[in-house]
Amino acid sequence: MNNLKTPVYVIDEKKLIENCRILKDVQERSDAKILLAQKAFSAYSTYPVIAEYLAGTTSSGLFEAKLACEEFYTKEQRKHLEASNITSSTKLPEIHVFEPAFGDEEMKEICDIADHLVFNSINQLEHHRAVWEKAVNEKGSNDEPKVRNGFSVGIRVNPEFSTQDDHEIYDPCAPGSRLGIRVCDLGDKLPDGVEGLHFHTLCEQGFEPLKETFEAFEKAFGKYLPGKNNDSHLKWINLGGGHHITKPDYDREGLIELVKYIRNTYGLQVYLEPGEAIALDAGYVITTVMDIVTTEKYPVLILDTSAACHMPDVLEMPYRPPLRDGGEPGAKKYTYRLSSRTCLAGDVIGDYSFDNEIKIGDRLCFEDMAIYSMVKNNTFNGMPLPDIAVLHEDSSTEVVKKFGYDDFKCRL
Ligand SMILES: Cc1ncc(COP(=O)(O)O)c(C=O)c1O
Incomplete structure (x- = not known):
């Protein structure tokens, strides 16, 4: 590194792989799917390495989604893509997108790219309904995809349970938060077409705050979950980012147990979308x-x-x-x-x-x-x-x- 012209960001591939191995182990033992939150780290020359381990990416909007669609593949997947040799058995990394508001001119392209789309309000969900419903019909469901991994729509909810004292700007549950729908703003039934719930409330935190947040979520939103509600059409839950899973003292066994509990109790596919944990200390x-x-x-x-x-x-x-x-x-x-x-x-x-x-x-x-530096x-x-x-x-x-x-x- 002594010969590099400064200033220079240096990405440590070995450390990145160590982090990804830990995350892959959590994926395999819990059956969760773990996504790279590109907002933290989007140095895409390393995507082929990360794609060997993780299930896909999450994006903060159209541009990150396009980057994932162009770059987030293993070498093997890239070969299939270049040979236009994608069959229904070729599993491609998933592309998830959440943004507090989507522009009308962006929605069609986002629906073309995304496998999962998460809305932050009922207004936004309904405003774009015609476009995303068309995508659901054309691309098929995640279980029976016609294009890529199919298409599924969810909403972000606010469990109204703060676990952070230090950093209010990173607390989506702080009073007055615009991020996520509160339970009091949802009716008795989820809107038609909603297959997933998403919450993101943590920042650089261990397992205990996630467990407490899930308990608060379960209490408030349990009535929408399958198992308790036979009419529920929910298929997945996304527990957001902010989990310091690759820190040596993180209670990974606790996380694995929680994911298994959610799957066994509610039959939901669980997603985690950390950013920091993937390139921590890398x-x-x-x-x-x-x-x-x-x-x-x-x-x-x-x-x-x-x-x-x-x-x-x-x-x-x-x-x-x-x-x-x-x-x-x-x-x-x-x-x-x-x-x-x-x-x-x-x-x-x-x-x-x-x-x-x-x-x-x-x-x-x-x-x-590596994290929140190059991207900011x-x-x-x-x-x-x-x-x-x-x-x-x-x-x-x-x-x-x-x-x-x-x-x-x-x-x-
Ligand atoms: C919706 C969402 N998902 C995932 C993340 C990634 O969080 P982290 O990098 O702290 O793991 C963030 C960070 O702000 C976020 O807002």
């Missing part, structure tokens, strides 16, 4: 120290990367990214403030200490930088975007994307 930002400025506090390292431009969640969430060989301020001999060359005074990544004095030209490595970066101040490289399993590195002036200009 990427770095490598940066070079461009200058060192003395202040009345710690000396400030001016880096060629930026929190505001290249890792916006550091400021938005906020959080302190792990830095290789870096300690808490004061823990090691030399402490510095790590900052950027943008004009934003608050563009500070954090204060870190080192065993050795840092010099201009040194390279530093921020860790856990920007060119504020005309900052160059970091290239994207992959550190392959055999330790070779490959630069898969280079960015320059045109990428700044073409957006303006």
Whole structure:
């Protein structure tokens, strides 16, 4: 990695595969289907690797859905597609789409691409009914598909059960939330054609909050579920993302038991759509120290990367990214403030200490930088975007994307 031009995002393929193996094991032992939430990680050069392990993708709208449709295949599936050799027995990765509102001009194309479509309100479901009902007829159901994996429509519900204290902006159950239909806004029966329920309420959480949320969901929405309701047409439930399944301390056995309980009690196919868990700790930002400025506090390292431009969640969430060989301020001999060359005074990544004095030209490595980084970066101040490289399993590195002036200009 020492030869890569900085700043650069480096995706660690080995770690990505380790995460995917854990998720595949959960899939196989629970019979859940696990989807990559592309909003967290869409570096599609790695999709053929991820597609070997997961059941498909979920998308936040048309563009992510198109990306999945073009890129999320194993090498084998790609061969079949290129040879137009898709038969009903060729299983392709599933494409799910949820967005709070879909434009009229997008709906037909989304229905063509998607296997599952989730609406955020009854207004939206009814507004687009003619288009999605046509797709159901043409593409067939998930059980008896005529095109790809067939087509199924669901709605997102709000279990009104908050489990997060720290990050209200990431809490879809916070008071006044626009995300998901509350039970009081649903009638006695689900609208015709709805085959699935979706909720997403967690953020970087363990199993216990999911269990509690499911219990709250079951209490509020149980009347719509098969088993308790013989008229129910529900076929699936999607438990959203925010599950830190690949963290060593995650209670995966608990999750497997919950999925089995849902399937055994209600006969529903369970979906999980984590983003973070898939590429957790599977990427770095490598940066070079461009200058060192003395202040009345710690000396400030001016880096060629930026929190505001290249890792916006550091400021938005906020959080302190792990830095290789870096300690808490004061823990090691030399402490510095790590900052950027943008004009934003608050563009500070954090204060870190080192065993050795840092010099201009040194390279530093921020860790856990694959998720919500590349998908959220920007060119504020005309900052160059970091290239994207992959550190392959055999330790070779490959630069898969280079960015320059045109990428700044073409957006303006
Ligand atoms: C509907 C939905 N699904 C899945 C995810 C992925 O969540 P995470 O990356 O935290 O696992 C999100 C994140 O915001 C989401 O809004």
